[in-house]
Amino acid sequence: MPIAVIADIIGSRRLPDRGAAQRDLDDAIARVETDRPLAVSRLRATVGDELQGTYRTLEDALCSLLLLRLALPAGLECRFGVGIGAISDVPYDGATLADGPGWWAARDAVNALTAMQQRAAPGARTWIVAAPGEDAGMRSPVEMANAYALSRDQLVTAMSDRARRLTYGRCLGRTQSDLAREEGVTQSAVSQAMSTAGSAALVEGYVALSGGRA
Structure with a gap:
């Protein structure tokens, strides 16, 4: 089942050098993909402070995102919304747009994570959402994956x-x-x-x- 990931830079507007931060992030992504290539499509900047990438399995996504968190330089943090569901490319004006339930689920995960960081779990950086109709028999695995992600994020954040x-x-x-x-x-x-x-x-x-x- 395809895995879509939307990442954004936390506090991007407060960074002293936004361009340098983007280069540092790109370098960290390239390092991870060189050391342990797991992405189907590596995380790439789309608009503003947002990036998108895809993975073959949830395990691959979680492994890669852990390595990326560990590789990021001091002062640069990202949040990762992970969506489980179908993804597709929609032709538009000579290019393609990422679309489908997997991406919508990833967006929901980012929104849930942002709210979570403001309340009970400020150290959270990763959240997983399964698209409707894509989670048959997966509720417990997704919930367990989120429990794991919360625990590991707390360790890495500290x-x-x-x-x-x-x-x-x-x-x-x-x-x-x-x-x-x-x-x-x-x-x-x-x-x-x-x-x-x-x-x-x-x-x-x-x-x-x-x-x-x-």
Whole structure:
């Protein structure tokens, strides 16, 4: 079942250099797709601060979006609305427009996430909505996926820049020794930083989603 993702930059109007932020975001997306190519159509800017992309499965989308969150530089955050449902391209004026229930569901997910951030879950960054008629037998899986997304987002939101880099590396199967050399610290410092940040749980969740592949 196709997965549509709509992303937007949080607080884009308050960024000191909007153009630099967009370039940093594009670089992070390219890095993730180089390190672990999972998107059918990688996230690309559409209008304003919004991006759109597609994935083959919900697992692929969640894996890729976790890596992207970890790869984003300090001060740059996105929210991700994930829609489950049919998607299509509508010809218009020599180009195509993204359309279909999957995109409408992704938009609903962004709206739900925005409201959630203003109330009970300010650290939330990812939400999943199944389009009507596309969720037969999927209510529990979607609800469980959202519960997982809320928990992991809370961990990532609270992480330091170093903890995010280390967690990214471990998700891709890099050793603590390699990461320590790259960071210029001891392996015990890497272990302590990851333990404090709850990285092990994120890495295990990522491995489970990716079918045991780090």
